[in-house]
Each structure stands twice: as structure tokens, then as C-alpha cells.
Amino acid sequence: MDQLPPGNAPGLAYNSLQVGTVVAFGVTYGFCTIFLALRYFQAVTMVKKIELDLIILTLSYGAALVYFITMVVLMRHGWGRHIAELNMTDLLEFNQALLPNTLTYLITPAVTKMAILVVLFKINPSIIYRGCVVVVGVSIFAYTLVLTSIAGGPCSPLKEGTLSCLMNIALSQAVLNIASDLAVVALPIPTILALQLSAKQKIIISSILALGSGVVICSIARLPYVHKMFNDTDTTYTEAILGVWSIVEINLGIICGAAMRMKPLIMRWLPQLSLFSSTAKSKSNGKSAPGFLGTSSAALRTDPRKAQHTYQLHSIQKSSANPNSQDSDIHVYREHDVTTEHDGRSRGCSDTDSMDRINVPA
Known part of the structure; x- marks a missing residue:
């Protein structure tokens, strides 16, 4: 157990878990900043427009920062410390600061997934495929709205006796989060498999899917700690471990969403890689098919009267x-x-x- 220096209050001395939380956020959020900056550079200098997915990613980027700020506030009241080190005042203030943190985490991953779904919607004009994308998006929005409403209302940590309710929300969100992560990663796979891609293109697409898989891994890694809190009295320490995984999960999602649309930038500034030198063609009919990295649907529709x-x-x-x-x-x-x-x-x-x-x- 980490011991406080003599004469210091819990919020003034940071232990290894709290420092690790700050480092994890700093590193992953730094990469988010770089990727998002590159996307804005591409939008302003090359694409000449700010795409919808970039706007949504920016909202998610801001929400991730708010989520971390709520963590820092919680650290002042015992977040990341063993509950035996805290007094009653710390616990009361901890519960009051917990609501913004909970609501922000429930919302932020959903916003990131919406940005990714906007990109996935464009890569295949098939009605069935786009219908699946819409269904996944509506499902994410629905369960996020329900869980957020419950956490901010009947199960608010500001009320007494809501700990069990909050645990149920955390478990439900963890399971639904994993399911939606898997759905988002799996959606483009049939389209990608139907394309004839060069080895370099396959490497790039595999790398982006690996980032998406990393988000899934983080979601799965959180699940045992969520389940542990049902029988664990040291909730302030366990919740902080959950927070580290949540930070990495959120920021990896933002990086993945930004990287999916960076094809124009790579083609201009890294042409020697020849990552997109060959045109992807569908195995079924040999016609040009959309690329995964920001290439919109290649189907051309013309007015038959013209x-x-x-x-x-x-x-x-x-x-x-x-x-x-x-x-x-x-x-x-x-x-x-x-x-x-x-x-x-x-x-x-x-x-x-x-x-x-x-x-x-x-």
C-alpha cells in the first residue's frame, strides 16, 4: 500500500498509479494531437473542406480532455488511492466529483465511434452494407443515451445508496462497449476482402485495423476490473485502474479515426512509399472499388438524359x-x-x- 508523506493530505501527494495515469494520458493524447493536426492540415491545404468525421473527432478529442480533467479532480479526493487512506470528507467529495467523470466516459467512446462510422458509411455503396452501418450507429446512440440518462438521474452518485446501480451501469456499458467495438471493426472487413490490394496497401489497412483491435483489447481488459468492483471495497483504487484503460481506449479510438482518412496526405508527402500506387479492384467484377483510407465510393452515376x-x-x-x-x-x-x-x-x-x-x- 502506498503511504502518504507525513503531514500531507491525500490530494497533494501522487502515488505510482496516479502518475501512471497522467503519463498514459500524456503519451496517447499527444499522438491524438499529432494525428488530428495532420488531418486539419490535410483538410485546409489539400481537401479544401472540413469533413463531418473530422468535426466529430474534434468533439471526441475535447471530450477526452474533459475526461482527464475530471480524473485529476478526483485524484485530489482519493482517486487512485486505497480507500483505507481516505477520511469521510474525502469520500463525500469523491462521490460529488464522480458524476462528471462517469458521464464523460459514457459519452466519449460513442462519439468516437460515430466519427468512424461516418467514414465506413462511404466506403461501400451497397444498401445492405450501409444499412448495417446505420443499425450499429443507432444502437450505439441508443444505449449511450439510456445509460447516460440513468447515471445522471436515478443512479447518480450524488444520491445515497446508488453504488450497486452504478456498478450495474458500469458492467452494462463495458459489455455493450465491447460488442459495439467488435461491430465497428468487423464492418469493413468483407469490403476489404473483396478488393485486390497490393502488399503495401494491405500493410496499411492491417495497421489501422490493428489500432481498432487495440481499442477492443482495452475494452476487454477493463471488464474484469468492472466485475471486481461488485465485491471489492477498495473502489477508489480499482476505479483508477479502470480509468487508465479507459484513457488508452478513448485516445486509440481517436487516432484510428484520424488515420482512416489520411490517404491524400500520405500520397503527397510520402509518395516514395507507393502505398496507393495501384488501384483497388473488386474480385467479383473487376471494377474499381473504394479504398479504405479516405477513398470515397468510386461508382459514377450519370443522368441517362445527358x-x-x-x-x-x-x-x-x-x-x-x-x-x-x-x-x-x-x-x-x-x-x-x-x-x-x-x-x-x-x-x-x-x-x-x-x-x-x-x-x-x-
């Missing part, structure tokens, strides 16, 4: 006995693909033989 015009400009050097000759032909090919619908039938016509030739003398 013609599609494709212009290709070719400059062809004429062979000449004189190597200094600069004679060249510029060929402009004008292609027309027209699809019309009449009486429920499609009819296509093309005019690919039309060519305008312009000879430019040397």
Missing part, C-alpha cells in the same frame, strides 16, 4: 531522319457515350470515329 463526353489529347512525335526535326501531330479525339432510356429500355450509341487533326508545323 451525354458523357470524354476528350483525350495526344501529342505524337513523327519519326524523321533528322533528329532535330520538331514536326509533330496533335490529335484531338472526341468520344461520345450516350445512354438514353425510353419505355423502360436502355439504348446506347457512340461516336468514337470522329477525329479532328491539327498539324502544327515546326
Whole structure:
């Protein structure tokens, strides 16, 4: 058991668990800051817009900071210390500071998952796939709303006799959190398996999925400590261990959500890696399919009443006995693909033989 220095109050001396909590947050939140900053740099300089998932991730980033601040406040009243070291005043103040911490943790992972689901929704235009994404998103929103309402109302730690109720909320949230984490990680796997990817692309996608798996691992690692609190009287110490896993889980989720949309940045600043040099194609029909790292659906939908015009400009050097000759032909090919619908039938016509030739003398 960690002993307090003589004459110091519990909130003024930090033990190894409390210091470890601060270090865990500092390291993981630092990586969150770097990844989020890179996303904003990409949005401002390359994409030229702030995407919805980036806005949601920013909210989650702020909520993660609030969650840590509530932890620091709790440390002043015994969070991370053995309950035998605390007096009655510390415990009363601990319970009062516990509500913001509980509510913030219930909300923050859900917000992060919503940002990831926004990205996953775009990678496959299939109605069934998108329906699954929506179902997962609605489920996360529903259970988060219910648990938050209960924790802030009937089971509020500000009321007496609510410890058992709070334990039930913690256990329910842990189980539902694991289930939703698994669902979010599993959703894109069928789409990814249907693509023909290069080895480097597979490495990148596997790395991002590994980050997502890390979030699942953190959620699972928390579960035994949640169950332990039902029979453990040293709740102030056990809850702090839970807090460390929660910090890592939340921040890993933010990093994963930011990394999923960094393809343009990688292509511009790390072209030597050639991570996206080959086009991913579907195994089923050979058509271009969306990439996982921020590539939106490649399906092109055109109005059947309009013609599609494709212009290709070719400059062809004429062979000449004189190597200094600069004679060249510029060929402009004008292609027309027209699809019309009449009486429920499609009819296509093309005019690919039309060519305008312009000879430019040397």
C-alpha cells in the first residue's frame, strides 16, 4: 500500500498509479494531437473542406480532455488511492466529483465511434452494407443515451445508496462497449476482402485495423476490473485502474479515426512509399472499388438524359531522319457515350470515329 508523506493530505501527494495515469494520458493524447493536426492540415491545404468525421473527432478529442480533467479532480479526493487512506470528507467529495467523470466516459467512446462510422458509411455503396452501418450507429446512440440518462438521474452518485446501480451501469456499458467495438471493426472487413490490394496497401489497412483491435483489447481488459468492483471495497483504487484503460481506449479510438482518412496526405508527402500506387479492384467484377483510407465510393452515376463526353489529347512525335526535326501531330479525339432510356429500355450509341487533326508545323 502506498503511504502518504507525513503531514500531507491525500490530494497533494501522487502515488505510482496516479502518475501512471497522467503519463498514459500524456503519451496517447499527444499522438491524438499529432494525428488530428495532420488531418486539419490535410483538410485546409489539400481537401479544401472540413469533413463531418473530422468535426466529430474534434468533439471526441475535447471530450477526452474533459475526461482527464475530471480524473485529476478526483485524484485530489482519493482517486487512485486505497480507500483505507481516505477520511469521510474525502469520500463525500469523491462521490460529488464522480458524476462528471462517469458521464464523460459514457459519452466519449460513442462519439468516437460515430466519427468512424461516418467514414465506413462511404466506403461501400451497397444498401445492405450501409444499412448495417446505420443499425450499429443507432444502437450505439441508443444505449449511450439510456445509460447516460440513468447515471445522471436515478443512479447518480450524488444520491445515497446508488453504488450497486452504478456498478450495474458500469458492467452494462463495458459489455455493450465491447460488442459495439467488435461491430465497428468487423464492418469493413468483407469490403476489404473483396478488393485486390497490393502488399503495401494491405500493410496499411492491417495497421489501422490493428489500432481498432487495440481499442477492443482495452475494452476487454477493463471488464474484469468492472466485475471486481461488485465485491471489492477498495473502489477508489480499482476505479483508477479502470480509468487508465479507459484513457488508452478513448485516445486509440481517436487516432484510428484520424488515420482512416489520411490517404491524400500520405500520397503527397510520402509518395516514395507507393502505398496507393495501384488501384483497388473488386474480385467479383473487376471494377474499381473504394479504398479504405479516405477513398470515397468510386461508382459514377450519370443522368441517362445527358451525354458523357470524354476528350483525350495526344501529342505524337513523327519519326524523321533528322533528329532535330520538331514536326509533330496533335490529335484531338472526341468520344461520345450516350445512354438514353425510353419505355423502360436502355439504348446506347457512340461516336468514337470522329477525329479532328491539327498539324502544327515546326
